[in-house]
């Protein structure tokens with residue numbers, strides 16, 4: 001006690017000293033106070049969006065109602081939680097909920113299953129199957145939702161114990177109304193019309209392991225009196241016109257949706273009158289258009305990412321190794337309470353920047369090189385996806401600037417193509433025209449009307465963005481207000497690019513023609529990526545606060561380097577850098593697709 005008091009006092013004093021010295025509380029220990037000349041250079045993440053519970057629940061309810069409307073009264077939708085994934089032996093990866101279940105419930109726990117039956121009368125239109133709390137398990141792996149808590153998080157008012165799911169589905173199969181064991185009904189909509197029950201501390205972990213003491217069944221009327229109301233579903237089944245919706249993303253072998261595929265396959269074997277269909281397109285269409293609520297979450301994910309990028313730029317000139325720079329991203333994401341990254345950070349210096357998904361961060365940071373950082377925070381299941389390329393020293397060389405400005409102009413052209421009714425191919429083609437013009441002008445291609453450009457620009461310009469970094473979409477979608485996507489052209493002068501061309505007379509001629517330019521730009525990789533939302537008459541750039549033009553980047557780095565205290569990033573001369581087998585995978589050819 002005494003000791004902690006002392007520590008407390010010491011902390012208070014040091015906090016006071018820090019305050020007197022003018023240290024901003026929101027700025028990391030490594031970053032010096034703002035100079036008298038102006039506000040801090042590195043942009044602090046604004047506070048997380050404050051959302052009222054009613055607003056959040058209304059959003060979830062509206063989503064569930066929309067899904068219910070789309071599947072109709074003669075259908076049932078079954079959605080499973082993500083399965084835990086093994087990291088190694090008895091250790092799992094951090095749990096991440098299945099996106100669509102999260103989209104409808106905001107529940108972050110394994111083992112929960114949601115069933116929607118829009119045709120049901122009597123209130124059983126939504127049932128959440130939830131594992132019963134297990135104090136001995138909670139001792140090891142943490143808190144499990146109690147029913148009241150799950151109701152407060154999700155807004156679903158009918159919660160049955162998870163083990164009821166199988167018998168429930170068996171009853172549906174034979175068109176029988178299912179009545180769960182009364183102690184398996186953890187919470188019921190029927191409670192809403194009864195006076196509040198005495199609190200059973202369902203949001204606190206139980207302190208006693210006795211099963212009878214665990215917070216479980218809220219009292220409710222006898223289940224026998226509960227109407228099941230499935231008549232319209234059963235009638236449709238009798239006509240072979242009912243539908244069982246399951247999330248099946250397409251293809252037979254999804255690693256992520258294995259349990260859905262197995263469930264659907266097992267169900268499809270029997271003639272039940274309930275025909276299996278995929279719910280995927282319903283969610284894809286809904287998730288493409290972001291609500292104001294979702295846009296606030298996405299903006300926050302982008303804001304955290306911007307701070308991470310800016311901190312990385314500020315320290316890059318002091319780093320010797322890429323991982324030191326990457327650490328600034330990870331630090332910022334943790335510090336701003338991001339869920340995680342939306343995808344592994346890409347931090348590549350010099351030639352490493354020409355590998356699209358370079359993830360090793362084991363390379364040297366050289367003062368004369370460009371560094372490419374593609375990093376996005378995930379917040380409330382929404383991912384940002386932001387890329388910038390900047391000079392480690394703070395100053396672009398003329399050759400670096402020439403490549404950079406082609407990519408920048410291509411991105412601007414992509415931006416100008418954004419409007420409702422346009423498509424992602426329109427955005428890509430607008431950017432591509434500028435890339436091709438630039439490559440021709442710089443001597444890196446000899447003919448605009450061929451695929452030569454693909455040697456230097458081998459990916460698409462855009463992908464949708466949301467709960468997946470490469471978000472769901474419907475086929476041949478056109479842009480509409482509230483659709484969010486990336487604009488990310490790039491040019492990558494891979495040092496070995498010409499070695500892999502087929503040895504035909506034509507390509508020998510091409511190689512000879514572009515060789516001088518290739519030697520000049522070799523090892524330069526540039527990508528610029530912003531996240532935009534379509535508006536009524538164009539777009540809004542969610543990541544526009546992060547410097548993007550050469551003057552803005554150079555100016556920012558000069559000022560941000562001064563803002564970082566000299567002792568904040570002591571250089572380390574040890575040999576943690578020695579990774580004999582770690583550096584070679586990045587040399588493989590990049591995949592063709594989205595970045």
Ligand SMILES: [Mn+2]
Pocket residue numbers: 385463486488529594595
């Ligand atoms: Mn991207």
